[in-house]
Amino acid sequence: MSSSKKNQNSEVDDIDVLLNDFGRNLSGVSGVVFYGMALIVATVPLWLYWRIHLMDPLTSYIPWTIMSIVSAVLIAKAYTNTKFVIKHKVAQKIEKAVAKEVNKMCEETQNKNYSKKEKENLLHWKKNEICESQAVSFSLFYNNIVFLTLILVFSFFIFKNLAPLYNYVGTVAASSGLLFLLSTSSK
Amino acid sequence: MGKPAFVVTLLLCLGFLCLAQDNAPRLIAHKEVLNNLIFQGKQLNVKYSIYNVGSGSAFEVELVDNSFAMSDFKIAAGLTKVKYERIGPGGNVSHSVVLIPQNSGAFNFTYAQVSYASQQQVGKNVQIGYTSAPGEVIVYSVAEYERYFTAHAKDWLCFAGMTLPCIVLPGLVWYMSYAKYCLKKSKSA
Numbered sequence: 001m002s003s004s005k006k007n008q009n010s011e012v013d014d015i016d017v018l019l020n021d022f023g024r025n026l027s028g029v030s031g032v033v034f035y036g037m038a039l040i041v042a043t044v045p046l047w048l049y050w051r052i053h054l055m056d057p058l059t060s061y062i063p064w065t066i067m068s069i070v071s072a073v074l075i076a077k078a079y080t081n082t083k084f085v086i087k088h089k090v091a092q093k094i095e096k097a098v099a100k101e102v103n104k105m106c107e108e109t110q111n112k113n114y115s116k117k118e119k120e121n122l123l124h125w126k127k128n129e130i131c132e133s134q135a136v137s138f139s140l141f142y143n144n145i146v147f148l149t150l151i152l153v154f155s156f157f158i159f160k161n162l163a164p165l166y167n168y169v170g171t172v173a174a175s176s177g178l179l180f181l182l183s184t185s186s187k
Numbered sequence: 188m189g190k191p192a193f194v195v196t197l198l199l200c201l202g203f204l205c206l207a208q209d210n211a212p213r214l215i216a217h218k219e220v221l222n223n224l225i226f227q228g229k230q231l232n233v234k235y236s237i238y239n240v241g242s243g244s245a246f247e248v249e250l251v252d253n254s255f256a257m258s259d260f261k262i263a264a265g266l267t268k269v270k271y272e273r274i275g276p277g278g279n280v281s282h283s284v285v286l287i288p289q290n291s292g293a294f295n296f297t298y299a300q301v302s303y304a305s306q307q308q309v310g311k312n313v314q315i316g317y318t319s320a321p322g323e324v325i326v327y328s329v330a331e332y333e334r335y336f337t338a339h340a341k342d343w344l345c346f347a348g349m350t351l352p353c354i355v356l357p358g359l360v361w362y363m364s365y366a367k368y369c370l371k372k373s374k375s376a
Contacts, residue, residue, distance in 0.1 A: 037353065044349050051342035054330045094368040134364045140357035148350055 030083070030136055038076040041144055042068045045151050045172065053155075053164040063165060067172045074176040075147060078183035079139045085185075087135035091127065094134075098127045143179060150175035212276065213241030214248065216301045218318035221283075225324060226332040227291040230263060235318060237271075237301060238279040245274045245303040247313070250282060252299035259294065260286045267299075274303075291328035296321040 046064055049055045057064070102123045154171040162170065214237055221232040235252070239245050248271040255267065265284035274280060288294075298317040304310070 041353055044346070044353070047342070047346055047349060051345075052334070052339050054334050090369075097368045130364060130368060134361055134368075137357045137361035137364070141354060141361055144350075144353045144357065148354070 030132070033136060033140075034076045034079040034083075035072070037140055037144075038072040038079065039068070041147060042072040042075055042172075042176070044148070045155070045168075048151075048155065049164060049168050053167065055164045055168065060165065060168075063169060067169060071172050071176040074180045075143065078143050078147075078176075078179045079136075081180075081183035082139040082143055083135040086138050087131045090131045090134045094127065094130055098130060099123060102126055143183065146182065147175055147179050150178055210243035211241050211305050212239055212243045212245035212274070212303060212314075214239055214245055214274070214301055214303055214314075214316055216250070216299070216316060216318035218252070218296075218299050218321060220296065220321045220324060224335075225288060225326045227288050227326055227328050229287070229332065231260075231286045231288055231326075233284045233286065233296075234281060235269075235283070235299060236279060236281045237274065239274045239276055242276045243305055244276060246272065246306060246309050248272075248274050248280075248301065248303040250299060250301050250318075252284070252318075254297045254299065255286060259290050260288055263287050288326045291326045291331075294324050294326060296324050 046068070049060075049064075050057055102119065106119060106122070151171060154174050155167060158174075159167045159170045216238075217236045219234050219236075221234055222230075225231050233252075235250055237248065237250065250269045250271075252267045255262075263285040265282070267284060269282050271280055298320040301316045301318060302313045303316075304313050308314075
């Protein structure tokens with residue numbers, strides 16, 4: 001009775017671990033990376049508006065601050081959504097390659113006999129690390145390209161005839177909003 | 188004898204009267220701004236054209252334009268007060284002034300004054316007319332000029348320098364992992 005309870009508890013723990021690893025919640029490091037990068041990417045367009053659209057920083061710092069924060073939050077959400085989708089896709093692709101690598105690692109370690117459970121845990125940990133790394137880096141790469149392209153298109157083509165302040169608000173709102181919307185797709 | 192003479196005299200008088208009226212000059216003056224866009228500190232070209240559509244010559248033709256305030260416009264070339272001795276019937280003259288706006292904003296370009304006299308009235312009675320008025324004109328600031336026309340090459344280079352790390356670094360990290368675990372797998376398959 002107690003051993004079956006122990007088995008059930010360990011299964012529940014495994015499910016919890018899987019949910020944590022492949023869920024939408026951000027881990028500490030990923031969260032810092034995402035929000036930090038989002039803040040940097042959200043503030044990069046300010047250079048364009050200062051030097052090319054010739055907005056005065058002293059008179060425009062309030063809308064700049066507000067829009068940068070809003071944009072950074074939306075971009076970080078887009079990173080998270082994209083990472084969630086990519087991680088599941090990558091997990092299916094790398095299973096065999098990671099299993100092979102883990103087996104090779106186990107064989108190379110001398111005087112250490114890994115139990116089946118330990119191997120499974122090692123495999124799971126390795127797979128999660130690689131999926132996390134690929135998903136985070138791809139999410140940053142893809143979303144940054146899309147956001148910066150949208151910024152250039154909106155700023156210099158669609159809203160080019162508006163006054164610089166309206167151009168900035170419209171461009172940043174449209175770009176970050178569209179990026180977030182695209183990231184909510186499940187494909 | 189009396190009646191035909193009267194008729195001839197009447198006709199001659201009418202003829203002289205018509206000739207006298209036909210010899211009057213009639214000037215039409217046009218003032219236009221040649222620039223499509225006007226910027227503070229950049230040259231602004233104003234052209235005046237005077238046409239004599241009458242059948243007589245216009246004498247002592249004087250064009251005076253006092254509509255440009257010295258505080259707002261500096262004269263770079265030309266004169267705002269010009270005199271022509273004579274403009275023949277059917278003739279025309281044109282004159283240009285180059286100004287440099289000192290301030291930006293909206294300005295009302297009004298008419299210039301043209302005065303002239305016919306041959307009989309030289310020094311006595313001067314006819315005064317006015318040119319057309321271009322109307323409200325917007326003078327854009329120096330910042331607007333730089334926004335429209337400067338290449339901003341260095342600024343674009345700096346922007347590229349700021350954005351490339353945000354794209355290239357994550358891309359490289361992703362590709363290294365992808366090449367190791369995904370490409371090798373598909374090659375071996």
